[in-house]
Amino acid sequence: MQNLLxxxxxxxxxxxxxxxxxxxxxxxxxxxxxxxxPVAGFEALFSGMFGTxxxxxxxxxxxxxLILSGLAVGFAFKTGLFNIxxxxxxxxxxxxxxxxxxxxxxxxxxxVTLSILAAAVAGGLWGMIxxxxxxxxxxxxxxxxxxxxxxxxxxxxxxxKRYLYxxxxxxxxxxxxxxxSSPFLSQITEGSRxxxxxxxxxxxxxxxxxxxxxxxTGYELKSVGYNQHASMYAGMNVSKNVILSMTISGAFAGMxxxxxxxxxxxxxxxxxxxxxxxxxGIAVALLGANNAFGIILSSLLFGGLNTAAPQMNFDANVxxxxxxxxxxxxxxxxxxxxxxRVIAARFSKEGK
Numbered sequence: 001m002q003n004l005l006x007x008x009x010x011x012x013x014x015x016x017x018x019x020x021x022x023x024x025x026x027x028x029x030x031x032x033x034x035x036x037x038p039v040a041g042f043e044a045l046f047s048g049m050f051g052t053x054x055x056x057x058x059x060x061x062x063x064x065x066l067i068l069s070g071l072a073v074g075f076a077f078k079t080g081l082f083n084i085x086x087x088x089x090x091x092x093x094x095x096x097x098x099x100x101x102x103x104x105x106x107x108x109x110x111x112v113t114l115s116i117l118a119a120a121v122a123g124g125l126w127g128m129i130x131x132x133x134x135x136x137x138x139x140x141x142x143x144x145x146x147x148x149x150x151x152x153x154x155x156x157x158x159x160x161k162r163y164l165y166x167x168x169x170x171x172x173x174x175x176x177x178x179x180x181s182s183p184f185l186s187q188i189t190e191g192s193r194x195x196x197x198x199x200x201x202x203x204x205x206x207x208x209x210x211x212x213x214x215x216x217t218g219y220e221l222k223s224v225g226y227n228q229h230a231s232m233y234a235g236m237n238v239s240k241n242v243i244l245s246m247t248i249s250g251a252f253a254g255m256x257x258x259x260x261x262x263x264x265x266x267x268x269x270x271x272x273x274x275x276x277x278x279x280x281g282i283a284v285a286l287l288g289a290n291n292a293f294g295i296i297l298s299s300l301l302f303g304g305l306n307t308a309a310p311q312m313n314f315d316a317n318v319x320x321x322x323x324x325x326x327x328x329x330x331x332x333x334x335x336x337x338x339x340x341r342v343i344a345a346r347f348s349k350e351g352k
Contacts, residue, residue: 016287016294016334020301023330027322036318044315045323048308055308057185057192061264062303063296065090067201068256069281070288070295071208072127072249077290078212079245080225081134085145086253087278088152089126091271093119093254095156097261098268099164101174111177116200116258123254124247126152131246135239141246149274157270169270180263195263202296204252209292211248221245253278280306283331302327 028038049059069086076083083089097119104111130144164171180195212218224231224241232238256277261268284302288294305327309320 013289013294016289016298019287019330019333019336022333023326026329027326030322030325031318037316040316041312041318041322044312044318045305045308047315048311049304052190053188054190054192055311057189057194058307059300059304060198061192061194062307063299064195064197064201064263064303065256065259065277066280066284066299066303067198067296068204068252068259069278070284070299071204071292072123072253072256072278073281073285074288074290074292074295075208075212075252076245076249077285078225079221079241080228081131081242081245081249082142083127083130083145083246083249083253084142084282085127085130085148085152085278086249086256086281087274087276088145088149089123089250089253090257090260090275090278091152091156092126092257093123094257094261094268095159095171096122096254097178097258098171098174101178101262102164102172104178105175106177108177111175112180112262115174115178115262116255119254119258119261120251121254123257124251127250127253128243128247131243134246135242149278153271153274156268157272160268160270164268165270166267171268171270173267174262178262179266180259181266193264195259197259197263200255201259201299204255205292205296208252212292217244253281256281283327286331286334 024042028042031038031041048055050056069090072086072089073083097115100115100118101111104114106114126148129148130139130141133139133144134141160171166172180197180200182194182196185194185196186192210218212222220231220236221241221244223234224236224238225245228238231241260275260277280302284295284298287298287301288296305323309323312318312323313320
């Protein structure tokens with residue numbers, strides 16, 4: 001145990017795992033208190049997550065935008081910023097991808113690429129706004145990003161109604177050449193909506209890792225996040241790095257929107273409320289310790305929990321809202337990592 005405490009990296013991996021287990025155990029206690037069968041509930045839950053090829057496909061599909069949302073939050077965290085505006089950046093990226101997917105007729109590979117790039121650019125520009133205000137006027141990014149979430153929600157709804165409206169509160173569908181859907185993936189997962197977006201999300205995770213860990217730019221971004229004054233003394237351009245960080249974070253979020261627009265739905269709905277995917281990205285990044293590969297794993301967990309909730313309700317008569325409670329408990333235990341560390345240290349001393 002003592003060696004474990006000295007190994008910071010290993011401990012950072014262990015805390016999310018312990019937190020997920022504790023969250024599940026607390027959920028089981030809540031089921032018992034509510035006169036539900038926790039064994040049947042978790043059997044239905046895990047069956048809904050991984051029990052069939054279709055369940056696996058839906059879990060991976062749901063994880064795709066969560067990975068990118070988590071990368072957006074995690075990238076900002078790694079550079080000392082709190083991007084709580086991922087939801088808004090996701091929405092503008094979603095709209096941009098659908099517009100390019102509908103407005104142009106191009107060869108498939110080019111069309112998909114251009115649509116995803118449009119989403120990244122739109123999300124990046126939306127993220128650049130709070131970055132610029134933070135860098136130039138010291139306006140806190142949390143306040144600006146929260147406000148921009150609502151601006152994005154209503155602006156995208158208005159633009160759809162003005163220029164892309166196909167009726168029934170939806171935009172026009174994208175052309176097949178811009179679609180990420182795959183008959184092959186759907187067939188091997190027995191009719192799930194799994195699409196090629198998961199490959200894009202995994203590539204994005206590698207890109208985030210490479211930028212932060214293997215490039216001079218990533219070193220500067222992290223340095224500015226850790227200590228702006230020391231970075232400025234070392235000759236780094238703090239303002240430029242703050243703006244760049246929020247822009248890259250927003251680009252990841254915009255691509256998360258493209259996963260929905262080009263993959264799952266093939267269009268965009270006129271939304272009256274947030275999707276929640278951008279906010280879930282905060283929890284995903286927290287559980288994944290803001291590590292690109294940890295975010296992939298936590299996205300699979302959160303995606304599976306969200307897609308399996310209805311089956312838990314249908315098979316075991318356990319309210320699907322309990323999943324939200326379990327997710328909240330997992331986040332609570334992750335945030336209590338310091339307490340876990342103290343308890344582990346105490347056990348270490350007693351074991352001497």
